[in-house]
Amino acid sequence: MDTQGEQSPGPIDGHVTENPSLPAHPMYTQEPRSNFAPQYITPAAESDHPKEDYFIFRPPLLEQAIQEVKSRLSKEEDGEMRSVWILTTISHWGTETEVLGLLCDLSLLLCYYDFVGLCSSRIFRIPLNYIDTVTWGPLSYPRMSLHKREGQALQVQWDKLRPPPSFLSRWNPWADDFPYIIITQHPGATKREELQGMCQLEQFMEHLVELIRLSHDRNPLPGRANGLLYLQRPVNIGTSLGLVSLVNTSIQLGYAKSRSGFGF
Numbered sequence: 001m002d003t004q005g006e007q008s009p010g011p012i013d014g015h016v017t018e019n020p021s022l023p024a025h026p027m028y029t030q031e032p033r034s035n036f037a038p039q040y041i042t043p044a045a046e047s048d049h050p051k052e053d054y055f056i057f058r059p060p061l062l063e064q065a066i067q068e069v070k071s072r073l074s075k076e077e078d079g080e081m082r083s084v085w086i087l088t089t090i091s092h093w094g095t096e097t098e099v100l101g102l103l104c105d106l107s108l109l110l111c112y113y114d115f116v117g118l119c120s121s122r123i124f125r126i127p128l129n130y131i132d133t134v135t136w137g138p139l140s141y142p143r144m145s146l147h148k149r150e151g152q153a154l155q156v157q158w159d160k161l162r163p164p165p166s167f168l169s170r171w172n173p174w175a176d177d178f179p180y181i182i183i184t185q186h187p188g189a190t191k192r193e194e195l196q197g198m199c200q201l202e203q204f205m206e207h208l209v210e211l212i213r214l215s216h217d218r219n220p221l222p223g224r225a226n227g228l229l230y231l232q233r234p235v236n237i238g239t240s241l242g243l244v245s246l247v248n249t250s251i252q253l254g255y256a257k258s259r260s261g262f263g264f
Contacts (some may be wrong), residue, residue, distance in 0.1 A: 008039055039128070054188040055115035055256040056086055056098055057195060065100055065113045068120055070199075075127065079105030083207060086189075086198045088254075090182040091137075093173045094147060097254035098186055099124075106215060110181070115256035124181070126158060128215035133157040133229045134207055139184065140234035146187040147249055153184040153235040154205050160229070164226070170238065182235060 052103040055061050066084055072080060085101035089110065107142040108131075110124040135155040141148040167174040189199040197203070212228050220226040247253075 015145070026127065051109065053257045054098070054186075055258075056113075056186075057188060057192070059195070061115055061118070062086075062195070064110070064118065065120070069100060069102060069109065069111045069113070069123065070122060072120070073104065073109075075101075078107045078109065078126070079173055082211065084198060085204045086186050086195070087201070088184050088186050089205065090153070090184060090237060091173065092170065092175070092178055092238055094141075094145070094149075094237050094249075095173070095254060096149075096184075096187075096249055096252075098256070099183075101183070103204075103211060105211070106219070108208065110183075115258075126156065126181075126210045129219045129221055129226070130158040131156055131212050131228065133160050133180075133231065134205070134209055134212070135231045135233060135235055137232055137234045139238045145237075145239050147239075149184070149249065151184060152201060154181050154201065154208075155184055156208070156233045182237070187252075188257075191206075 001074075002146055006103075056065075069080060071261045082103045085103070087099050087101045087110075089097050089099050091097070097112060100111040102111065105128075107128055111120050112122040112124070114121045133155075135157070137152065139149055139151060139153045158180040162179045165175070165178055167176055183201070183204075185201040187201050189196070209228065209230060216226045216228060227262065
């Protein structure tokens with residue numbers, strides 16, 4: 001019987017039978033995927049400009065924030081902008097929040113900028129001729145306070161004759177009827193030369209005092225004594241126990257930064 005032209009039976013049930021007579025391929029094994037695992041590649045960090053943990057120190061984000069705040073300036077209420085600063089405010093509960101400070105001819109603006117959503121959440125405007133007291137000195141806490149931050153601080157007060165805050169206001173962490181604000185240095189002050197000058201608290205204080213005195217001379221308030229009272233003494237933080245302040249500061253909730261893969 002002539003077997004020429006006959007073909008060997010094909011694979012059964014879709015299974016390919018290996019031919020043991022064929023030599024192994026020089027590039028591929030018989031099962032190329034059996035021991036495969038993806039490789040994790042970690043990009044090399046830039047040695048000259050390592051990425052900042054705090055978003056506020058990343059130049060593109062900082063420039064965008066400054067431009068947005070500048071677009072909201074009022075010629076009548078603010079005048080010309082003189083300088084921009086990276087600062088931290090401390091509430092009456094001792095919680096910290098990073099801010100952009102803009103010194104203008106007629107006002108001090110503190111912007112609470114959302115560096116995750118890339119939008120300004122709040123802008124706090126203080127007319128310079130309203131400011132009557134500036135206190136410069138070390139931070140001071142009650143003896144029983146759980147959290148005590150060290151360093152210099154600046155208290156800006158705009159109505160020294162106003163009665164002290166009520167009991168409800170002092171125990172309300174969201175109260176905003178206090179006639180003062182406390183400013184200190186940002187904890188992540190960068191080593192970048194182009195941004196380092198924006199974090200100097202003492203230089204900010206000197207510029208602020210100079211502009212306040214000029215504003216009092218040029219735009220005095222009618223019916224009240226004008227002039228700035230400059231004091232050098234401890235800046236008191238009136239927290240009793242400071243548990244909320246301890247938690248807030250330990251995890252830095254008031255700062256937009258990278259947190260092990262998360263940013264908020």
